[in-house]
Amino acid sequence: QLQLQESGPGLVKPSETLSLTCTVSGGSISSNSYYWGWVRQPPGKGLEWIGSIYYSGSAYYNPSLKSRVTISVDTSKNQFSLKLKSVTAADTAVYYCARNYCTTSSCYPGDTRWFGPWGQGTLVTVSS
């Protein structure tokens, strides 16, 4: 059974860089059938897609965050990571990692579709 687990600091200072890692267990991140994504949820609010990455390293980002986001993958560790720079209080949220399905069993570039399963999420607070 596939499981995902986020890890990283729960407190980040304004203007600094938020860094999180998602560890995938019970399956290989190197599958050609999925992307791997990050979604965030500010406290009491809705869901916002941050971006997704393929095991080859090809990443796609939400244009609203693209200038500040980098998603990377480490297939040797079965992990993918999120970096969000120049954070402000508006970036305070629960950050989820999730498997990101493709249209068919073989993904094409940008073929990021629905999510499942999701990690438990980690709350990151931006505050001095």
Add this chain to the structure above:
Amino acid sequence: DIVMTQSPDSLAVSLGERAAINCKSSQSILYSANNRNYLAWYQQKPGQPPKLLIYWASTRESGVPDRFSGSGSGTDFTLTISSLQAEDVAVYYCHQYVVSPLTFGQGTRLEIK
């Protein structure tokens, strides 16, 4: 960006009764090349991550009870719970994945009346 608007924002239904949540997209999410609607539904219980219920607008994820069903096409979609159970209390989100950026509805809170 495609804006997803859910209605109502909150809903209270008696146990055993039917619950229906609506989702409207700002443009069609039906892809004509494969005649599929690029829409998913998720359930989020308090303190938990979202859980996938339905994709392709009407395909139930493995393990999801058959009281959950999805319908609709183009811009208008509905998630229906045929007979509400206590464990269905949650916030429900629709999600379009036809174009980037992927976007979600604002959520509908479902409670027991």
